[in-house]
Amino acid sequence: MRVLIVEDHEELAQTVAVGLRREGMAVDVVLDGVAALDRTSVNHYDVVVLDRDLPGLHGDEVCRALAGSGHPARVLMLTAAGTIDDRVTGLGIGADDYLPKPFAFAELVARIRALTRRSGQALPTVLVHSDLRLDPATRIATRDGRRLPLSPKEFAVLELLMTAGGAVVSAEQLLERCWDEFADPFTQTVKVTVSRLRRKLGDPPLIETVPQAGYRL
Known part of the structure; x- marks a missing residue:
């Protein structure tokens, strides 16, 4: 899952980003509305956590632009003003949640995950493939009842492969959805992460490499 945080309070933005990364999310941070539109024009995001009171380009305008452009990201709007009128206005301009x-950080995480469940086709609460089970809410993956000691990136890659339903996922797609903007597109990090994931999953092998295409379960 890839998230963009748009928040002009840099310390808060970085603190939230660190917490979300610990939850296995790929996170980018920008401090103003213009930069937010720049990032969303080139990157795929599942959720945009958008502060409403931004300098330069107001959060309302960013939200309207995202809704008008058809960007697939869900928008979670943040604001210091919590009146009913504020919430109605925010939802009315295209925000998906408020x-x-x-x-509370735990509530932010829960709302982000809830928004991703609304995107695209409905997915089961627990993903299952053969004897492999993955619970995105608890961040627990097991195989044949054995809990797998996965790193956040390994968990993110496995989750994306499982949600693909047997379709091939390219290395570029994995890099785009599971790493942030600082990832080197020419790096071997995807290959290395998949290799470590294979070892942890054990036998019989579950991840297939499709030459010149990517990976699938």
């Missing part, structure tokens, strides 16, 4: 400041 969270007043200050907020």
Whole structure:
């Protein structure tokens, strides 16, 4: 899952980003509305966590632009003003959810995950493939009842492969969805991560390499 945080309070933005990365998400951070539109024009995001009161280009305008462009990201709007009128306005301009400041980090995580479940086709709460089970909410993956000691990136790659339903996922797609903007597109990190994931999954092998295409379960 890839998330863009748009928040002009840099310390808050970085603190939230660190927490979300620990939850296995790929996170990019920008501090103003213009930069937000720049990032969303070139990157795929599942969720945009958008502060409403931004300098330069107001969060409302960013939200309207995303909704008007048909960008697939869900928008979770943040604001220090938590009145009913504010929430109605925010939802009316295209936001998918609304969270007043200050907020509990656990609630932010829960709302982000809830928004991704609304995107695209409905997925089961627990993903299952053969004897492999993955629960995105608890961040637990097991095979044949054995809990797998996965790193956040390994968990993210496995989750994306499982949600693909047997379709091939390219290395470029894995890099785009599971790593942030600082990932080197020419790196071997995807190949290395898949290799480590294979070892942890054990036998019989579950991840197939499709030459010149990518990976699939």
